[in-house]
Amino acid sequence: MRKQFKSTVMELAARDEKIVVLLGDVSVYLFNDFKTSYPDRFYNLGICESTLISVGAGLSLRGLRPFIHTIAPFITERCYEQIKLDLCYNRLGGNIVSCGSSFDYAWDGATHHSYGDLALMRLLPEMEVFQPGSGKELEVLIKKRYHSGKPAYYRLSDHPHQVDLDVEYGRGVVIKDCGADLTVVTAGPLLANVLEACKDLDVNILYFHTIKPIDSELIQLYSHTTFLIIQESHGLQEAVNQEAGVKSFAHGTPEGFCNCYGTLADVRKNLRLDPGSIKAVAQGLLCK
Template sequence: MRKQFKNTVMDLAADDDNIVMILGDVSVYLFGEFKEKYPDRFYNMGICENTLISVGAGLSSQGFSPFVHTIAPFVTERSYEQIKLDMCYNQFGGNIASCGASFDYAWDGATHHSYTDLAILRLLPGMEVIQPGSNKEVDVLIRSQYDNGNATYFRLSDHPHNIDVPDIEFGKAAVLQDRDSNLTVMTAGPILGNVLEACKELDVNLVYFHTIKPIDAETIASFKHTNILVIHDAFGLYEAVCEVPELSVSFHGMPDRFCDRYGTLPGTRKEIGLDVESLHKTIQKKLDGVCCGLSG
């Protein structure tokens, strides 16, 4: 997904002199081509996330479209106030493209995990929050949002799903399964790969989001006659869905504890019940409950 990010930005920069790359000492080799071609618009500023955001806001104030790119927990949780005040309150928007969330850096442990970023950023007025799940979504959504003057968060993953989501449009959910079921699964981002695999033989509806804010309340509301199960490897989507009135919603995903093991992304997903097998059991159990009138 980072390679797609680079390719899309390179393509846009060919026609747009206002694109400036600000790296926090990540993806430096990947963006070597950009540096070579546009040396006065490429800055590896170092490991100083607060300042990366403030500088991005300052560039934005003078008409540039900056991309601040570094590791998710550090650029969001550590720099939350800079995003809130310098970008959102001042209306000096810009693009923040993170990597590593939620558990892409599983082997690095809990310090490098990031699963609150979507939830906290969606609370900021004027913020756009995007969790692309595939390379195609990265390309379409960056092109549509990068220069609109808003503060926009792109949460990039090194583990995209390979599902061809139809009609990708900012702020619009995609209904991937509509089986007239009493249970609707809602999910977002790369975990769709596991969720779709777990759902495909089950009699459930499936709604997919790449945009967390603004949330597609209209599509959510169209399933309010069903029980909704949000499955997500982060906070943020569940809370956004719950804001739509008159729903019956439950959540399967993040536990209220640190995931303090190491290893690989699949290992961490399995630990918290987000591997295909666990998801299948969870959804089947929910479906059984719904059918027996136990859920609600």
């Protein structure tokens, strides 16, 4: 997804001279072409995440369109106050783009794990929140919203799903509708595991790449069913549950710190987010 991010920004910057890129010493080599082509629109501020946000807000105040990029927990949890006050309170536009979603940096432990960023970002007034699951979703959403004048958070993963879906800002996707009483809901790259788990089950499947604004109309269409929300980070369930009449169960989000090291697949298995475990949870609800 990072490569798609860079390609999309390069394409947009060729026709929009207001675009600037701010990096926190991450993806610097990836953006070498941007630095060479637009040296006066490229800033690597180092490991100073709060400064990244404040400088980005200042550039936005001058009429520019910043893309602010580094690792997920550093650009959200570490500088939440700056995002709240410098961007959101002042109603300034800006694109916060993270990498290392959830457990992409599984081997680096709690400092690099990120399962609160989506929930935190969606609480902020004016903030839009996106969890694209593929490069295509990322490209469409950035092109649609990067110049909206609102602050936006895009959460990138190095492990995208390979499902080709129609993408529309603010709209969820009906993956499967079989008139079932159980609706499995998920977002982002985890869709691949959900599809594998539910391929033989009598369940509906809904998918969201836009967490805020959530697709209220789609949720209401299925609100007469029970929702099983499969997520590896907070945010999706809270967004779904804000709609009236929803009965939901969440599966996968850790209650405490995840102390499992290894690969993303190792962590997902530990959290019972592998296809076999997801299937077992869905079957358990189907039997009730």
